[in-house]
Amino acid sequence: MTVRVAAVQLEAVPGDVSRNVAAAARWAGRAVAAGADLVVLPEAVPTGYDATAFGGELPTLDDTGWLAPVQEVVDAAGVVVVLNSALDRGDRRTLTSLVLTPGRQPSPAYDKQHLFQQETQVFTAGPNGAGFHLAGVEFALSVCYDANFPEHAAAAAADGALVYVNSGAYFPGGGHRRDLHKAARALDKGMYVVFSGLVGAPSDFIGGSAVYDPLGRPLVRLGAEEGVAVAEIDPAVVARTRADQRMWSDRRPSLGTRVRRSL
Structure with a gap:
């Protein structure tokens, strides 16, 4: 069975949570209109990726009403949305990917592990x-930044993942690194990679949202404009790719103790 995924690319106004969540809901609606089963939003959409916003008042999970516009799209369409947000967790602040599913409370599924x-x-x-x-x-x-570390995607693949979902925000000059890391994670793990990136304010974020196939080739990729990148995820393609390009199958979990010799 295939799954249709959509990587949304949008601009977030720093600190304007209500405006940004409303924009996220509109773009999620457009992704639904394109047939998406899963919608992925960029990093820190509700607050924008901005140092001042991060240091100020952040959304919390005590009352998730701020997510209502996106949840309404989820409930109406039966779609799943991954929304990354800076959150105030009381004793700490996190960059958390929330998973919104129909008829349920938003789930704080993952906190960013590699901080930039x-x-x-x-x-x-x-x-x-x-x-x-x-x-x-x-x-x-x-x-x-998680995607810069091959072992992060490797742990996911070892746990059975066929798709590596990445929400991000890349600064000007980061395009080569963005494209290289996303393609490499796809190729060396034989998995799909879905990347959703911010554009515009406050740092001229460069977008580049894309879906990569298990050979590291972009099936669809956006430039620096707002939009939606939509593609089909097919588990059979992962199986065929891993059978042919055997880097993932032939990996050695341990390479033993390194031996050094003086010459």
Whole structure:
């Protein structure tokens, strides 16, 4: 069974949670109109990716009414949405990927594990990987910088994931690194990668949202404009790719103790 995924690309106004969540809901609606079963939103959509916003008042999970516009789309369409947000958890702040499903409370499924430079001054890294099962397909969650670390996607693949979902925000000059890491994670694990990125304010974020096939080829990719990248996820393609390109099958979980010799 295939799953139709949509990576949304949008601009978030720093600090304007109600405006940004409303925009996320509109774009999720457009993804639904394109036939999406799963909608992935960029990093820190509700607050925008902004240092001042991160240091100010953040959304909490004590009252999830701020998510109502997106939840309404989810409930009406029967779609699943991955929405990443900066959150105030009381004793810590996290960059959390929430999974919104029909008729249920939003689930704080995954906290970003690899914090990027300035993020370490504000946020607490998550303790573990996470994912979810949808229509017979296992999805793994990640946030931006997580994808720079091959072992993060490897842990997901070892746990059965066929799709690596990444919400991000890339600064100008980061396009090569973005595309290389996403394609590499797809190829070396033989899995799909779905990337959803911010564009625009406040740092001229460069987008580049895409869905990569298990050979690391972009099935669809956006530029720096708002939009939706939609593609089919087919588990049979993962199986065929891993049978042919055997890097994942032939990996050695341990390479033993390194031996050094003086010459």
